[in-house]
Amino acid sequence: MDDHTELFAVIKADAYGHGLLRVARVAAAAGARGFCVAILDEALALRAAGFTQPILVLGVVSPEYAALAATNHVAVPLVDADWLTAAQPYLDAQHPLAVHVALDTGMGRIGFREVTTLQRVLATVEQTAGIQVNGVFTHFATADDPDTSYFQQQVVRFQELMQAFRVRPRYVHVSNTATSLWHAPATATWSALAWVSTA
Ligand SMILES: *Cc1c(COP(=O)(O)O)cnc(C)c1O
Numbered sequence: 284m285d286d287h288t289e290l291f292a293v294i295k296a297d298a299y300g301h302g303l304l305r306v307a308r309v310a311a312a313a314g315a316r317g318f319c320v321a322i323l324d325e326a327l328a329l330r331a332a333g334f335t336q337p338i339l340v341l342g343v344v345s346p347e348y349a350a351l352a353a354t355n356h357v358a359v360p361l362v363d364a365d366w367l368t369a370a371q372p373y374l375d376a377q378h379p380l381a382v383h384v385a386l387d388t389g390m391g392r393i394g395f396r397e398v399t400t401l402q403r404v405l406a407t408v409e410q411t412a413g414i415q416v417n418g419v420f421t422h423f424a425t426a427d428d429p430d431t432s433y434f435q436q437q438v439v440r441f442q443e444l445m446q447a448f449r450v451r452p453r454y455v456h457v458s459n460t461a462t463s464l465w466h467a468p469a470t471a472t473w474s475a476l477a478w479v480s481t482a
Contacts, residue, residue, distance in 0.1 A: 289316040289317070289454075290314065290315055290316060291315060291316060291317040291318060291319050291337070291339070291456075292306070292307070292310035292311075292315035292317075292318055292319070293318075293319045293341070293459075293460075294306050294307055294310065294318055294319070294320060294325075295319060295320050295321030295322075295325065295341060295342075296321050297325075303320075303325055303328060303329070304328070304329070304332050307329055307332075307334060311334070311336065315336075316336065316337070317336045317337035317338060317339070318334070318336060318337075318338045318339070319338070319339045319340075319341050320338065320339075320340055320341065321340070321341055321342045322340060322342055322344075323340050323344050323348055323351070323352060323357065323359070325340075326338045326340050326352070326355065326357040327351075327355060327357070330355050330356075330357070337356075337358065338356070338357050338358065339357075339358045339359075339360075339383055339418070340352070340357060340358070340359045340360065341360065342360075343360060343362055343366070343393055344359040344360070346366055346369035346370035346373060347369075347370075347373055348373075349370040349373035349374055349380050350373045350374075350375060350378070350380075352380060353374075353375065353378040353379065353380040353381075353413075354378050356381070357381075358380075358381040358382060358383055358417050358418065359380065359381075359382055359383070360382065360383055360384075360385045360393065360394075360420075361382035361383065361384045361385065361404070361408070361414075361416070362385045362393045362394055362395075363393075363394075363395065363400075363404075364400060364403070364404050367404055367407060367408070367414075370414070371411070374411060374412075374413025374414050375413050376412035376413050378413075379412065379413050379414060379415045380413060380414045380415070381415055381417035381418075382408075382414060382415070382416055382417060382418075383416075383417060383418035383419060383420055383452075383454065383456075384401070384405075384416060384418070384419040384420070384452070385420060385421070386401075386419060386420065386421040386440075386441060386444045386445075387421070388421045388423075388437040388438075388440040388441045388444065389423075389424055389433065389436060389437040389440060390421070390422045390423070390424045390437075391424075392422070394421065395444065398443060398444055398446060398447050401444060401447040402447045405447060405448065405449075416448075416452050417452060417453055417454060418452045418453060418454030418455065418456060419445070419448065419452045419454070419455055419456075420454075420455070420456040420457060421437065421441050421444075421457050422457075422459060423437055423457065423459065423461070423462050423466075424437070426459060426461035426462040426465060426466060427461035427464075427465060431466075434466065441457065
């Protein structure tokens, strides 16, 4: 990890069964700068326990919870144009919602796949006071596979989709545990956030 890389502890699903708060305490003491969780409830539990570090929910959060996330300083994924439309009524310029833009580079779960759609949504976000892009991320499907061809395809797609951003978001994160372990040199230059999980 270089000086520009920060480490967030992925403690989703009750820290993979090890206990959310217990693992959060240990991870923070060990130097984790922030946390990633699976659902909004886990983020709120961390806030209720007094954790003030940055928190990102990795799973899709219902748009009607945008205000709840924003007032608790919890970042959520921006997954597609419909999510933004549905969240609009819940956005508040006094408490801007931080979002991490999800890019689907081949995982096939959540995120933008088209540069043009992404550009349009980012332009809307720029004009909306109640929402701010704080990060961008993708998830590699085969980072632990000895055959790196699909991984390389995802890297190329990621770089294509990143062209849609006029400004590079504060957090660029692609490195789940397997990517951190097996592909550090490939991703070091453009990933500003590494992940470590308790799995
Ligand atoms: C779960 C998750 C991670 C962490 O994955 P591990 O394989 O547990 O390290 C990273 N990024 C995203 C988007 C995730 O959902």
